[in-house]
Amino acid sequence: GESVGLHLPTLSVQEGDNSIINCAYSNSASDYFIWYKQESGKGPQFIIDIRSNMDKRQGQRVTVLLNKTVKHLSLQIAATQPGDSAVYFCAENTGGFKTIFGAGTRLFVKA
Amino acid sequence: DAGVIQSPRHEVTEMGQEVTLRCKPISGHDYLFWYRQTMMRGLELLIYFNNNVPIDDSGMPEDRFSAKMPNASFSTLKIQPSEPRDSAVYFCASSLRGVVNNEQFFGPGTRLTVL
Numbered sequence: 001g002e003s004v005g006l007h008l009p010t011l012s013v014q015e016g017d018n019s020i021i022n023c024a025y026s027n028s029a030s031d032y033f034i035w036y037k038q039e040s041g042k043g044p045q046f047i048i049d050i051r052s053n054m055d056k057r058q059g060q061r062v063t064v065l066l067n068k069t070v071k072h073l074s075l076q077i078a079a080t081q082p083g084d085s086a087v088y089f090c091a092e093n094t095g096g097f098k099t100i101f102g103a104g105t106r107l108f109v110k111a
Numbered sequence: 112d113a114g115v116i117q118s119p120r121h122e123v124t125e126m127g128q129e130v131t132l133r134c135k136p137i138s139g140h141d142y143l144f145w146y147r148q149t150m151m152r153g154l155e156l157l158i159y160f161n162n163n164v165p166i167d168d169s170g171m172p173e174d175r176f177s178a179k180m181p182n183a184s185f186s187t188l189k190i191q192p193s194e195p196r197d198s199a200v201y202f203c204a205s206s207l208r209g210v211v212n213n214e215q216f217f218g219p220g221t222r223l224t225v226l
Contacts, residue, residue: 034214042220043202043217044154044215045217046216049214097159098167099215101156104153104154
């Protein structure tokens with residue numbers, strides 16, 4: 001069935017280091033992928049997205065990589081800061097607006 | 112814009128009672144989504160609307176759940192009767208269909224506890 005899963009449920013990094021959060025998806029028909037950040041007590045917040053016709057997209061301190069061959073998505077955060085501590089979700093759309101979220105990865109940033 | 116507004120923020124009720132969750136989407140957005148988040152099942156899409164019309168309700172757990180969107184600025188999610196397993200955080204999100212992306216803007220959520 002359609003599913004989005006994460007390899008690592010928790011990730012702990014030192015402040016200033018780079019973080020890499022991984023995600024696997026199973027639906028080869030998915031054409032749009034999004035990363036969301038959720039802080040404690042808040043709703044998910046959009047970070048960055050990528051369409052299936054791209055393999056890399058960069059934002060401010062964040063980069064998303066898409067490997068359609070192995071159905072893998074990753075989020076790279078450069079110079080990780082304490083404010084980056086949160087749960088990160090990858091999500092996929094298969095045409096339209098039906099969004100399937102992954103289980104989430106909790107990122108801890110050590111000062 | 113104040114963003115997506117949800118009320119109440121917290122709701123505690125007893126099994127069998129009716130629960131109504133409310134959402135005001137961002138003005139101008141034409142899509143509205145209801146999600147449920149639990150530790151066991153993660154973030155699940157329950158239903159979404161486009162221009163006030165329900166498009167996909169395949170995620171609604173059962174007949175005890177219903178959602179309405181009487182106008183572009185208001186939506187409700189109702190559970191009747193409520194059960195302890197309905198305890199979760201319910202999020203409303205809205206979006207404006209665009210060429211660039213389909214970013215969804217989430218509200219702060221309603222934490223529901225059914226005793």
